[in-house]
Amino acid sequence: MSQEHQDPDLNALSDEGGRIVAEELDILRRIQERLDREAQNAPGQIEDLDAQLIELRDALAEAKEEDQASLVEQMHQVAALSRTRGQGRDAPVDPKNPYFGHLRLREAKSSRQRDVLVGKRTLLDDGDGLSIVDWRNAPVSRLYYRYEEDDEYEEEFDARSLEGTVMIRRSVAVMDASLRRVSAPQGTFVSDRRGRWRDAVGAAKPSLEGGVGTAARVPTGQLGVHSDEDLPRADKHLQEITALIDKEQFNLITQPESGIVLIQGGAGSGKTTVALHRVAYLAYQDRRRFAPGKMLIMVFNEALVEYIRHVLPSLGIDGVPVTTYRRWSTQLLRKLKLRIPISHVDGVPDAVSRFKKHPVVLRMIDDRIGWQLEEAEELLKKRLGERAGAEAALAVWQRNVDLPPVVRAERTLDQIKADVSIPGPARAAAETALRAIRDDLRDVCDDWLELMTDSEALRTALREYAPGVFNDADTATIVRWCAAKAVLDEEPEAEAERDEDEAEERSEPSIDAEPVAPKGEADGDGEDGEAEATPPPRVRTLSTGHTVGLDPEDDAILLRLLQRKYGGLFLGGKRFEYEHIVIDEAQDLAPIEVRVLLDCATDGQSVTIAGDRAQKMIFDNGFVDWPQLLGDAGLPHVAIQPLKITYRSTRQVMELSRFVLGPLHSPEDALIAREGAPVGYYQFGDTGEAVAFLAEALRALMQREPTASCALVTRYPQQADVYHDALRIAEVPKLRRVGRQDFSFTPGIDVTDVRQVKGLEFDYVVILDPTIQNFPEVIEARHLMHIAATRAAHQLWLVCSGPPSKLIPEDLIVASLE
Numbered sequence: 001m002s003q004e005h006q007d008p009d010l011n012a013l014s015d016e017g018g019r020i021v022a023e024e025l026d027i028l029r030r031i032q033e034r035l036d037r038e039a040q041n042a043p044g045q046i047e048d049l050d051a052q053l054i055e056l057r058d059a060l061a062e063a064k065e066e067d068q069a070s071l072v073e074q075m076h077q078v079a080a081l082s083r084t085r086g087q088g089r090d091a092p093v094d095p096k097n098p099y100f101g102h103l104r105l106r107e108a109k110s111s112r113q114r115d116v117l118v119g120k121r122t123l124l125d126d127g128d129g130l131s132i133v134d135w136r137n138a139p140v141s142r143l144y145y146r147y148e149e150d151d152e153y154e155e156e157f158d159a160r161s162l163e164g165t166v167m168i169r170r171s172v173a174v175m176d177a178s179l180r181r182v183s184a185p186q187g188t189f190v191s192d193r194r195g196r197w198r199d200a201v202g203a204a205k206p207s208l209e210g211g212v213g214t215a216a217r218v219p220t221g222q223l224g225v226h227s228d229e230d231l232p233r234a235d236k237h238l239q240e241i242t243a244l245i246d247k248e249q250f251n252l253i254t255q256p257e258s259g260i261v262l263i264q265g266g267a268g269s270g271k272t273t274v275a276l277h278r279v280a281y282l283a284y285q286d287r288r289r290f291a292p293g294k295m296l297i298m299v300f301n302e303a304l305v306e307y308i309r310h311v312l313p314s315l316g317i318d319g320v321p322v323t324t325y326r327r328w329s330t331q332l333l334r335k336l337k338l339r340i341p342i343s344h345v346d347g348v349p350d351a352v353s354r355f356k357k358h359p360v361v362l363r364m365i366d367d368r369i370g371w372q373l374e375e376a377e378e379l380l381k382k383r384l385g386e387r388a389g390a391e392a393a394l395a396v397w398q399r400n401v402d403l404p405p406v407v408r409a410e411r412t413l414d415q416i417k418a419d420v421s422i423p424g425p426a427r428a429a430a431e432t433a434l435r436a437i438r439d440d441l442r443d444v445c446d447d448w449l450e451l452m453t454d455s456e457a458l459r460t461a462l463r464e465y466a467p468g469v470f471n472d473a474d475t476a477t478i479v480r481w482c483a484a485k486a487v488l489d490e491e492p493e494a495e496a497e498r499d500e501d502e503a504e505e506r507s508e509p510s511i512d513a514e515p516v517a518p519k520g521e522a523d524g525d526g527e528d529g530e531a532e533a534t535p536p537p538r539v540r541t542l543s544t545g546h547t548v549g550l551d552p553e554d555d556a557i558l559l560r561l562l563q564r565k566y567g568g569l570f571l572g573g574k575r576f577e578y579e580h581i582v583i584d585e586a587q588d589l590a591p592i593e594v595r596v597l598l599d600c601a602t603d604g605q606s607v608t609i610a611g612d613r614a615q616k617m618i619f620d621n622g623f624v625d626w627p628q629l630l631g632d633a634g635l636p637h638v639a640i641q642p643l644k645i646t647y648r649s650t651r652q653v654m655e656l657s658r659f660v661l662g663p664l665h666s667p668e669d670a671l672i673a674r675e676g677a678p679v680g681y682y683q684f685g686d687t688g689e690a691v692a693f694l695a696e697a698l699r700a701l702m703q704r705e706p707t708a709s710c711a712l713v714t715r716y717p718q719q720a721d722v723y724h725d726a727l728r729i730a731e732v733p734k735l736r737r738v739g740r741q742d743f744s745f746t747p748g749i750d751v752t753d754v755r756q757v758k759g760l761e762f763d764y765v766v767i768l769d770p771t772i773q774n775f776p777e778v779i780e781a782r783h784l785m786h787i788a789a790t791r792a793a794h795q796l797w798l799v800c801s802g803p804p805s806k807l808i809p810e811d812l813i814v815a816s817l818e
């Protein structure tokens with residue numbers, strides 16, 4: 001039902017609130033009437049946008065100064081529309097949800113006022129002074145994101161400087177064609193479904209002042225801070241987030257298309273939000289270059305894959321592959337058809353995993369390639385001997401020094417073959433040598449086997465490049481485990497005979513291999529199809545009963561070897577690459593993995609890296625801080641862009657989370673978060689008592705706030721099983737046990753363990769049994785408890801049925817006993 005059919009009741013608002021809301025209702029009505037008119041009058045009519053552009057350009061040349069601003073703006077809008085339509089992806093303004101921001105601008109020169117609305121599509125001004133600008137149309141929407149109400153603005157549009165004052169800046173929520181919320185500097189006003197408007201309380205934005213006095217008051221022992229389920233909440237609708245994006249976030253989203261943007265931000269500061277909006281922004285700027293299939297979003301776990309896939313359509317970028325590193329690398333390696341079967345073994349010893357993620361491996365790869373090239377040159381020289389033309393042939397090889405090794409050998413071979421100025425005998429000798437060199441350089445499986453099984457070289461590298469990192473026992477484990485990989489070099493006879501075609505398929509990758517479309521490679525959809533198309537994964541079983549296969553960490557090593565040898569990854573003769581790559585939660589990747597990803601970006605390296613040093617979950621990748629990761633990944637000069645405001649969690653949650661982090665938290669980070677309900681600590685003698693208390697609180701919560709999401713988070717999965725079973729018996733509604741990242745992202749109660757919840761968000765979080773055993777005073781426990789706590793948007797409880805962890809502030813525990 002649209003707003004016009006309702007009878008809004010503004011009686012409960014102050015005069016100012018009433019005036020603001022009435023003004024917004026009027027604008028919405030005018031826009032909706034116009035959209036109705038357009039839909040009736042000209043269904044399917046396609047405007048000649050090019051003609052409009054030319055008209056506007058001519059008008060601009062002759063326009064009076066006071067009209068220029070509006071004309072330039074319209075030109076931008078038409079140009080943007082034209083770009084979108086040119087790709088056949090036009091979508092009209094959605095009358096149910098036409099815009100989310102409102103600016104009233106007064107131009108300095110003409111003193112004329114115009115209303116510019118910001119939304120997800122463009123609607124040109126048809127003379128009534130109202131237009132909608134696509135938020136991705138940066139020159140215009142920049143005014144919305146960069147300026148506050150009453151600010152004077154000065155912006156360059158196409159080399160013209162436009163000046164004026166922002167008279168009004170409001171964000172609005174239109175849901176199902178009805179205006180439901182208006183946020184203005186004067187206040188936030190909300191309407192229920194029946195059109196009754198009121199002032200919103202407790203909705204203060206995070207600010208440096210801390211919004212004192214706006215905390216939602218919650219009776220002790222009650223889970224839940226919202227009394228009115230009718231109230232639309234900011235954090236549940238991504239479209240609204242687009243309205244709320246702040247200046248710093250917008251600056252990051254609209255960074256130049258090329259180059260690496262590294263975002264460091266605390267939990268809930270909007271890193272993922274910024275990264276996804278950046279993808280949408282780039283796609284809008286250049287749909288051809290940043291087509292969905294040419295971008296990649298790499299996230300930490302399957303739950304985030306699912307969550308982001310849900311979100312992409314609302315940003316207009318569905319079709320962008322979203323995946324995890326593991327899935328991506330395994331699928332890619334299978335497509336590359338190496339002669340070693342791509343199947344992984346479990347139970348990799350910690351020391352081995354740590355070694356394979358350590359930058360030492362990058363150095364070992366570089367060293368190995370260095371030796372190979374030296375040996376190659378020696379061989380070439382030896383074969384050429386004193387023959388006439390030897391120097392000329394050698395000079396060709398040396399001239400190609402900057403090419404990737406395999407390409408260098410191939411190119412040199414071709415050039416020498418074609419160079420008739422080199423006498424025949426020298427040419428023939430060079431050709432023989434170069435063929436052998438090329439074949440040797442191409443064999444990355446051999447490289448990998450050598451790296452793993454040359455025990456002496458391994459020991460030396462560990463000693464030299466990672467002194468003190470691996471002790472003698474670690475080194476022994478690494479050498480032993482890796483040496484066993486030698487067996488992968490042997491093709492079991494039965495298998496080789498069983499399927500000759502298959503063996504053929506697994507031959508060394510070649511730049512001229514059969515074409516395989518890169519699209520779908522990493523989009524996750526191919527997982528099943530992938531399994532069908534690729535030889536079933538196999539491992540070798542030794543007589544000892546041990547299975548030998550690749551370790552998960554080997555994927556990155558093999559991919560890196562291929563990149564170094566071939567100058568990239570090639571599928572079907574084409575470089576496998578992306579126009580833009582998002583790497584989320586980058587602190588949990590190893591430098592070698594980041595390096596592999598970066599080298600999958602096209603020239604210009606358009607990459608967004610987001611992460612938080614405080615949210616480490618992988619502890620064996622050697623991550624200490626960004627400068628070191630960037631250095632190891634070959635990016636020493638990338639600037640780190642901070643996001644400082646916490647949007648997800650309240651000040652109370654963040655204060656507790658900082659205490660939990662202890663020395664891992666950098667004290668210079670200011671805490672900017674909105675006020676909220678106090679963190680609750682509840683101590684019980686045993687689990688049964690805790691369950692009884694929780695069951696009551698959760699039942700009441702689900703009754704009061706049926707749309708709420710709540711996570712009950714344990715340290716270990718088995719503990720989640722226990723709580724889940726007990727709560728189920730206690731008939732807690734909408735209860736789910738989430739054990740394998742299979743969140744439904746719907747209202748209800750998810751019982752899960754801390755490793756599942758990374759990157760996610762819930763209205764309420766209860767950490768179950770934060771005891772001294774579950775969360776001891778060690779780095780890993782600090783990070784894990786911090787991650788669990790910062791998933792809470794509104795309220796956090798700690799429910800403990802054992803001696804409490806030292807990571808919980810003493811005064812919180814004491815207060816709970818009073």
Ligand SMILES: Nc1ncnc2c1ncn2[C@@H]1O[C@H](COP(=O)(O)OP(=O)(O)OP(=O)(O)O)[C@@H](O)[C@H]1O
Pocket residue numbers: 234235241244245246249265266267268269270271272273274612615647648758759760761790
């Ligand atoms: N400018 C903003 N105004 C209001 N809410 C915002 C803003 N930016 C982000 N948010 C909201 O804050 C929450 C956290 O955002 P997001 O998940 O992007 O943060 P993050 O930094 O990736 O978090 P984490 O590192 O904890 O996973 C989301 O609900 C998001 O919609």
